Each structure stands twice: as C-alpha cells, then as structure tokens.
Amino acid sequence: MDLVLLEKALLGLFAAIVVAIAVSKLRGKRFRLPPGPLPVPVFGNWLQVGDDLNHRNLSALARRFGDILLLRMGQRNLVVVSSPAVARDVLHTQGVEFGSRTRNVVFDIFTGKGQDMVFTVYGEHWRKMRRIMTVPFFTNKVVQQYRTGWEDEAARVVADVKADPKAATEGIVLRRRLQLMMYNNMYRIMFDRRFESEEDPLFLRLKALNGERSRLAQSFEYNYGDFIPLLRPFLRGYLKICKEVKERRLQLFKDYFLEERKKLASTKPVDNAGLKCAIDHILDAEKKGEINEDNVLYIVENINVAAIETTLWSIEWGIAELVNHPDVQQKLRNELDTVLGPGVAVTEPDTQKLPYLQAVIKETLRLRMAIPLLVPHMNLHDAKLGGFDIPAESKILVNAWWLANNPDHWKKPEEFRPERFLEEEAKVEANGNDFRYLPFGVGRRSCPGIILALPILGITIGRLVQNFELLPPPGQKKLDTSEKGGQFSLHILKHSTIVAKPRMI
Template sequence: MDLLLLEKTLLGLFAAITLSIVISKLRGKRLRLPPGPVPVPIFGNWLQVGDDLNHRNLAALARKFGDAFLLRMGQRNLVVVSSPPLAREVLHTQGVEFGSRTRNVVFDIFTGKGQDMVFTVYGDHWRKMRRIMTVPFFTNKVVQQYHTGWEAEAQSVVDDVRADPKAATDGIVLRNRLQLMMYNNMYRIMFDRRFDSMNDPLFLQLKALNGERSRLAQSFEYNYGDFIPILRPFLRGYLKICKEVKERRLKLFKDYFLEERKKLSSTKPSNNAELKCAIDHILDAQNKGEINEDNVLYIVENINVAAIETTLWSIEWGIAELVNHPEIQKKLRNELDAVLGPGNPITEPDTHKLPYLQAVIKETLRFRMAIPLLVPHMNLHDAKLGGYDIPAESKILVNAWLLANNPEQWKKPEEFRPERFLEEESHVEANGNDFRYLPFGVGRRSCPGIILALPILGITIGRLVQNFELLPPPGQDKLDTTEKGGQFSLHILKHYTVVAKPRVF
C-alpha cells in the first residue's frame, strides 16, 4: 500500500512540475504579478519561507519585496498587503472583489466548508448569516441588555481572587478564572446559561474541546498538505483527529444547549417577544426555513472561537503589559479613583468617560493584536491591486500588525505607550477610521464583535486595576510576553502567574 502511494505521489509530482512550468510561462507573458521570491516548481516558495507565515516573518519579507508581494506556496498564491492605501483597496474600495474567504483543509472541516459566517464566501449565504447573527449578538441593544451581567461576572472574578490566599503572595494564573468569565459572558448571550465554577464538568468539556480545536486549526504543522495537495495523504491522521474533534464539539453544542432551548421554546407561544437569548433568534430563523441546523451549529462554533478566545487573549495581553509597566498601571488606577471614586466599581457607561482606560485598551490592541493578519480574504475572480494582477482565488493577507507597528507611520511603535492615543494619535479609533489601525478589520468582512469586545475589555481591566496592585510573581521583574502565533492568531506563549495584592478602601 505504501509503495502504491509513493508511486502515485511521484507521478503526481511529475505532472504537477510540468503543469506548473507551463502555467508559469503562460502567466509570465500576460500577468503583471506582485514581486516576491523566485518560486521553484511544485513547492513554489514553501522551501524558502517555510510554514510559519506569522506577522513578523511577513513584515520582514515586506521590507525586502514591498507593500504588496506574492508568495507561491505550492499551488496557492498568497498576496501580502502591508500599507494603509493597499489595505483600503482590499477592505474598502474593492471590498466586494476581495470579500470572500479562503479556507484550508482544516478550516474546511471545522466550518463545514463555509457553512458558518466567518469563513463563507462573499455572497447571498454570507449576507443572510450576517443579518441573522447581527440582531441577537452585535447591536447596542445587546450591550444595554447584557452589560450588567458582564459587570457581575467581572466582580465575581474580583471576589474569587480576593478569596484566594495565594493570590497576594505566590500569585495565581489569572487567565484560568478569566476564561470562565468569558464563557459565562458569551453563554449568557447565546443560551441564557452560565457555569458555576471552573470545575463545572460541562465547562471543562467545552474548554478542552475548544482548546483542541484552536490548537489544531492554528497550527502551522499541516500547511505542507494544504499548499501541495498531492501531499495530503500524509495528513490523514491529522485530519482524522480534526474530524473527531469537530463531531464531538458539534454534538456537545447540540445535545447540551440547542436541544434544551428547543424544549424551552416548545413550551412557550411562538412570539418574538418571548425570545430571551441569541440562540432563540437563530432557531427562529431555522424554523422559518432561512437556515438549516448545520448553519445553527456552525454559528455556535464561530462564537465559541471568535468571540470568546480573541477577547480573552486581549485581556491577557492587557494585564501583562500593565504588570510590566507599573507606571501605566498606577496612572490608570489614579484615573479610575479620580473619576469614579475609590472603591466604586466601574460599569459599562463609565468606560466612556475614562480616556486613559480607553487609551490602554487601544494600545493593547495595537501592540498585541489578537488577529494580526486579520482573517484572510480572497478574490473569486482575477483582480487588480496596486497596479498588479491578482490571479483568481488568491489568498490575501493584510498585515494589520505591521500597519500598526510601522516606525514610518507611528512614533516609537516598539514602546507600549497608551499616551499616543491621547496625543499625536488622538483621532484614531478601533473601528477602522484610520487604515493604519485595524484591530477588528474594516468594511464588509470586519469583525462585528467589536461592539462586545471593547466594553468587556474596559469593565474587566478596569475592575482588576481598581481592586488590585498587579505584580510579577516573586523573584521576577517582569512577565514573559513571548508571543505564540498561529495561522492568523497571536496569543501569549505561557499563561503567566500574577500576584494580585488587594487594595483596601
């Protein structure tokens, strides 16, 4: 069997080499492609640049090849955009042309080949999914309805940390408790449910499966099989694990959450006024025939990853930077005390009258962008970009991290300095009003979760700084902020221990 596979692989390689050379010659005559390293047959630039296409490696290539450059990764064309004008072209001016999503062999498994909202192609299905998800998840009404719940969850974190005797001496891994908080924040919205503790069996199952899903999807290990399809047989074991994790997750969502909401709704009149949580709205759309049950499950899959994990990463980064910059932490605490009064807990409406808190959040999102390459875009048809020809179905990466950390565009971007958003960059907002700063993207495929993420960040960071002096663990001067990148994510490599000394009011 192995010999047969080897024979087929070698024949496939020969055919692919021949085809690659022919296509390359034909395209070379009629297309003006972006610059980039010289590709070799079959492998393209893969052997030169490797699997790890993280934001820093791509920034280094941009310095060499320019603001738009092309990588041929096996059979895939990958175009990287690294300037505000070109980002505007991709995300806004030509938002329709570049509005689709490219997936890969693993994301195809986890999203049912684009049956969700985040990874579907631009078109009727995406418009329908976006419309159905917006009302129950992404409006000011949702913020007004749920912000007291977010405040209660943040206070519960404060209370648990105060009650932990080790927190003020040896320190605790604060992320673990914040993770429970984020699940409760989003499961309140989705299912009108919360988990009582970090030991809740259902919470532990969800956390484990979602964590495994993130690890498998964000890993660079499978890129070779995605770039070069004839190598995919070597990914059988990896893809089998992905399918098993996908099936277990969707079964968990269905058995423990969707079915329960269906039972509850069946005992009530069919009236929109009775819809209590987001999934009731989603199930109502299913009952009307607008979407099917698979779409419902993949909406839940999107929220579990996109809303919970990314916000949690940003909170974790923000706390780390405040620990490592005690003068910034003190300045923020002074603002909270001066505006709200010592001991008066911050609420969502308060976040709008705390400019330094807003600046700390903006700087965290700039300096430690959770999705530094945004979610990849794709053009379904041949397109033009910056005077270059972009072949159909090219993967377009906007290096949003480089846009926000380019020393030609920003004053000392390597420094964590919230004051920049009160001084020279005071006009810049996180909503994409400046194409140098796109933590949530902009345009048709921007992240709608901005409306939830910003207040949750403000409430959580605000309450922690109000109640504790946050310090490195004994014997350390600073926390380790080594980055761990993924396919397009950025989180901290090690979940750090932090000492939380309670304040006395």
C-alpha cells in the first residue's frame, strides 16, 4: 500500500513538473522574459541559487546570464540589473514605472505595511512623506545648522581615544565609539539630544533594539516563508519576535523622545524656525493633519535604520582600508597638513578643498558600498525593460556594487586606489552623474541622506587621520576585511581592533 501511494505521489510530481514546463513554454511565447536558470515547480530557482542573494553571487549570475536576468524565487519574480544602461532605465528613464518598493513579511511589520517613506510604494503617500522629511533633514541649511555639532562629536571621539591607554598599544574597537558619535550626530538633528557615553542606559537600550531590528530584517532566515506562502505558518515564531521588537522600539521612540519633545514645545515654544530640530517640523505636519502619529514614528524608525548604521559602516570600511593601505593614509595626512596646516582641525567647509580626502571617500563607497544592491525597486504593472517583459510586482535589484566593480568599466576595480577619482574617473561623483557609480542610487527613490553622509564621512575620517597613525593590532600585518552581507547591507564581518597612535603635532 505504501509503495502504491509513493508511486502515485511520484506520478503526481512528474505531472506537475510537465505542466509547469508546458505553462512556462506557453508563457515564454506570450512574454519575452529575461534569461535565467530554469525554475522548478513550487520552489522556482530557490534551491539552485539559495538564500544568499548577495552582490557577489548575483554578479556571478550576471556574467552567466547577462545584464538583466530573472530569478523565480518561489512565487516571487526577482529581476537583477547589472549594467549602467539598464540601471539608467530602472532609476531614471522609467523611474515612475519602477519607482515602487517591494515589501516582505518582515518589512511589513517594521514599517507598518509601508507607512514610512523608504519602503512605501511610489505614489501620493511617498511624495508627501518625502516632502515633509526633506526640509528638516536633507538640505544645505541643515548641514550648516548642524555641522559644528558633527565637528564637536568628532573632536570628542579624538579626545576619548587619546585618553584610552589601550588605544596606542594593544588597540581598541574604534567602531564602538564611532557608533555613539553617529547616534549623537543624528539625534542632535532629530531631537536636539545627545548621549553622554557608551554606558548611557537609554543609549544601550536604543542600540540593542535597533541592532535586533537590523538582524531580524537583514537575515535570510525568513526567505522560505516569504518566497513560498504555503510555508508561512512556520514563520509564526519569527514574526512574533519581529512584532515584539517593533512594538518595543516604537514605544521607546514615543516615551523617551517624542513625548518629551512635545512637552518641551508646550512649555517653551520655539519661535525661531531656524532653531527647530527635525522632529518639531514633523510634529507640525502632524498637527496640520498631513500625517498621523504612526507616520511620525515610522519616520523616526527610518532615520534610525537608514541614516545611522549605513554611514557608520562606510566610516568603518574607510578606516579599515586606510589601515591596510598605509601609503594612502600617509598621502591623505600630507594633504591635510599641507592644505590646512599641522594641528588645524578639519571642518565641514574644508572638506571641499581636500581632493584626496574626497577621493578616499569615493573609493571607499565604490569598493565597499554599504547598500550594494540599493533598496529594491518594484513595478506595479507589467513593464518593459532592456527589450524584455517584466511581470507586474517583480522585485528589481540594481547591483550597484557590480556596476562600480566590473572590470569591463573600471581599471583594476579590485584595488583600493583613490587616485582613480583624481585621474581617469575625475569627473565621477557620488550623486549619480555616472551610472557606473551609484552608492546612493539616483532618481526619484535615491537616498536623500547623501547630503549628510558625505560631510560626516569627511569630518570623521579627516580628524582621525590628522590626529592618529592608524595601525593593525600587534602581530597582524593587516585587518581582516571579510564581508558580511544581509538582505541589502554590506559591512565588515569582524569589527576591527585598531591601534591609534597619537601624532606629535
């Protein structure tokens, strides 16, 4: 009896495969789909390519199947774009058609099903949220209002590292102190607040919850339930944890930051708009009925995730590359000493007259792109791309890392060589003026945080190189720069211990 059942099951599976192939062929006649590995029923290409859809694995698939390829991940279509020309179509020429965001079961939880700005679909809600966030966060006025605060935070980092006896001998994990700096940079803008030390209880709670949110959202562990809805019941435990973390984070934002700012505004109104912090502007929009309380909370959630950690990753990558390339570090130090003078601390306006510093930042963002696949795009309706038909609601991944590291377009891209941005690539900027180089994306859904990230990177890296000789720890010739990727992130696998020897200036 068992053999009969097994035989029937195998026959049923065979029939399903035949039907799936037949449907695929018929669909191929009707739609000209991008090339890709042959999918199997139910699982698609998931069993072939696995969960880890990182920038390097997708680059290998692009070399095999071409600049635009299709992966069928369970019931989801995933289109990978790997050439400047097709990236231009997705991000610029057809920016409206491909301007929406895909979500998944976990991001639906953390963004309230798209009540934020970053992960919402393209439309009126996104336009409203982008407009409301631009004035308090993403303008030159904001940079000028807060640059002295960023310079102050960088100076505090320098002072703390100099005061740590281990820093100049056995080394310290510099990232920990830089993380506090980045939280203070952004919380000064958001709430006119800062944390006094790494041991501040509120900072520790906030950092822990944000870290757990990032781990849960960036993990590949939940893909099986996202790709194949039939398996979603097995995600109940995982999704329950996500909901608990989400509720605790939003409650923390509300109790310790939003409510305190509201109380302060009610007792001590801010008359001068120039002195308002970002959340004052956001709360004004809520009072006017433009957004609701949930939207306010999800704006805070976006800034905690999209602004703090990504910039921190880039700073960490930049420092690691300077440690591993002492000639580059010395060349940068010479520029700082020559242009500004020994002992003259770099400020935000100075960064524009330091071309080698700018080149170091550009090269860091090229080789070690914090969001190597950008934030995924989606087409709400059937669309055309690169001569192929793209089914509605496909997830579009632009492999920005490969665009910036393809040897067909870059000279020796595997080398960390800032000079390229002073020589053959001198006209290339981080703002997307060249579709081979898109660290912040480009077009309607580009990252507006570029206006904050670049000066913070310049100030921080500049101050550290001015004040310290940055070295690997005793017994090591170089730092380990193995990569750790998530759903769309790229950071160092092991946070590096760095020796920071104070310079005699």
